[in-house]
Amino acid sequence: xxxxxxxxxxxxxxxxxxxxxxxxxxxxxxxxxxxxxxxxxxxxxxxxxxxxxxxxxxxxxxxxxxxxxxxxxxxxxxxxxxxxxxxxxxxxxxxxxxxxxxxxxxxxxxxxxxxxxxxxxxxxxxxxxxxxxxxxxxxxxxxxxxxxxxxxxxxxxxxxxxxxxxxxxxxxxxxxxxxxxxxxxxxxxxxxxxxxxxxxxxxxxxxxxxxxxxxxxxxxxxxxxxxxxxxxxxxxx
Ligand code: TMP
Ligand code: ASP
Numbered sequence: 001x002x003x004x005x006x007x008x009x010x011x012x013x014x015x016x017x018x019x020x021x022x023x024x025x026x027x028x029x030x031x032x033x034x035x036x037x038x039x040x041x042x043x044x045x046x047x048x049x050x051x052x053x054x055x056x057x058x059x060x061x062x063x064x065x066x067x068x069x070x071x072x073x074x075x076x077x078x079x080x081x082x083x084x085x086x087x088x089x090x091x092x093x094x095x096x097x098x099x100x101x102x103x104x105x106x107x108x109x110x111x112x113x114x115x116x117x118x119x120x121x122x123x124x125x126x127x128x129x130x131x132x133x134x135x136x137x138x139x140x141x142x143x144x145x146x147x148x149x150x151x152x153x154x155x156x157x158x159x160x161x162x163x164x165x166x167x168x169x170x171x172x173x174x175x176x177x178x179x180x181x182x183x184x185x186x187x188x189x190x191x192x193x194x195x196x197x198x199x200x201x202x203x204x205x206x207x208x209x210x211x212x213x214x215x216x217x218x219x220x221x222x223x224x225x226x227x228x229x230x231x232x233x234x235x236x237x
Contacts, residue, residue, distance in 0.1 A: 001018050001019070001020070001023065001025065001072075001074065001080055002018065002019070003016035003017070003018060003025040003027070003078070004016060004017040004018060004019065005017055007024065011031060011033045011037060012028070012029055012031055012032070012033070012046075012047075012050075012192075012196060013026055013027060013028055013029060013192070014026075014027040014029065015027075018080075021083070022082060022083055022183075022184070023071065023080060023081065023082060023083060024080075024081055024082075024083045025074065025078050025079070025080060025081070026078070026079045026080075026081050026192070027047075027077055027078055028046075028047035028048070028050050028051040028077045028078075028079070028192070029046075029047050029077075030042045030043055030044060030045065030046045030047050032046060032196070032211065032214050034211065034214060034215040035215070036125050036128050036129070037125065039214075039215065041214060043214060043221050043222060043225060044222050045222065045225075045226075046196070046222075046225055047076075047077045048076045048077060049194070049195075049225050049226065049228070049229045050192055050194035050195070050196060050225075051073065051076065051077055051078070051079055051192075052073070052229060052232075052233055053193070053194045053195070053228060053229055053232050053233065054070075054079065054192040054193050054194050055070065055073035055079060056232055056233050057162065057165070057193040057232070058070035058189075058193065060161070060165055061158060061161060061162075061189065064161050066154065066157060066158055066161070066189060067186060067187070067188050067189065068188055068189040068190070069081040069082040069084055069181065069183065069188045069189065069190045081190070082183045082188060083183065084180075084181025084182065084183050084188060084190045085181055085182040085183070086123075086179060086180075086181040086190060087142065087143050087147065087151070087179070087180050087181055087182065087187070088122060088123040088124065088142050089120050089121070089122065089123065089132070089137050089142050089143050089148070089151060089180075090120070090121040090122075090123050090129060090177050090178070090179055091118065091119075091120060091151050091152075091154075091155040091177070091178040091179070091180070092118070092119045092120075092121060092175060092176070092177050092178075093116055093117070093118055093155055093156070093158070093159040093175060093176055093178070094113060094116060094117040094118075094119070094174070094175040095112070095113055095116050095159070095163060095172075095173060095174060095175065096110060096111065096112055096113065096172065096174040096175070096199075096201075097109055097110060097111035097113070098110075098174050098175055098199050098212075099175065099199065099212075101117070101119075101175075104131075110206075116156065116159050118152060118155050118156065119131060120132050120133065120134070120137060120148075120151075121177075122136065122137075122142065123179070134148050147187060150180075150187045151178075151180055151187070154178075154180070154187070154189065155178055158178060158189065159173075159176075162176070162193075166200065166232075167203065169231040169232060169234070170202065170203040170204065170231060171200050171201070171202065171203060171209065171228070171231060171232075172200070172201040172202070172203050172206075173198065173199075173200065174198075174199035174200065174201055175198070175199045176193070176197055176198035176199070177197045177198075178191070178193075179191035195209060195210040195211055195224070195225050195228050196210075196211050197211075198210055199212060200228060207224070208224070209224040209225075209227055209228050210224070210228070
């Protein structure tokens with residue numbers, strides 16, 4: 001499958017049309033941004049790693065009954081995906097306190113949650129992706145009540161599966177963000193699942209292995225992304 005014209009360029013990925021109107025090619029860049037694009041930079045070979053890691057996780061989720069947009073890992077930086085009408089509601093799952101939740105609610109970083117916390121955010125950079133609830137999404141037409149129910153149940157299921165997957169690879173899944181979209185009457189999990197959109201701490205050392213290293217200029221960004229790749233994709237053969 002060849003890529004045709006560019007459909008959309010985001011901060012970390014580009015979407016291209018293909019000869020099949022129902023399929024697109026998702027191209028992974030090395031560009032990194034944080035704090036709504038205020039901080040910009042490059043993480044060398046991030047695109048290659050995120051494409052591999054996402055492909056492996058989508059494949060695992062599909063094997064466990066989760067419907068995703070993933071079709072095929074095409075090349076180093078290209079993934080073939082089903083075309084989605086993206087729902088502008090980001091779904092965040094949290095197992096351990098970190099990031100915006102700690103700031104917002106005064107929770108100590110590292111607090112373990114007995115029950116995972118699910119949050120919805122409105123996908124809108126100009127508004128800095130604000131926290132929302134069901135009423136906002138329904139009233140302003142971002143998603144229906146039924147769709148939110150699918151996002152919620154799918155979010156919890158993906159969290160269960162991913163926590164197990166990462167634990168087996170010595171990684172603590174602290175939190176992560178999911179995006180969903182509509183495709184031929186179904187809701188599919190979209191976007192990517194990588195150290196860009198997850199907080200991943202080493203199980204034994206607690207060391208951060210995700211985009212927080214770039215956000216807070218902690219150093220060894222490439223090395224830690226590579227370590228995630230090694231742990232996640234070690235069973236690829
Ligand atoms: P937060 O603590 O900043 O709300 O982030 C929660 C999770 O969502 C974290 O794993 C990082 C991810 N995330 C994104 O993927 N994109 C974003 O724009 C933001 C703000 C967070
Ligand atoms: N991805 C967002 C940005 O580019 C925020 C973040 O991940 O911190 O600004």
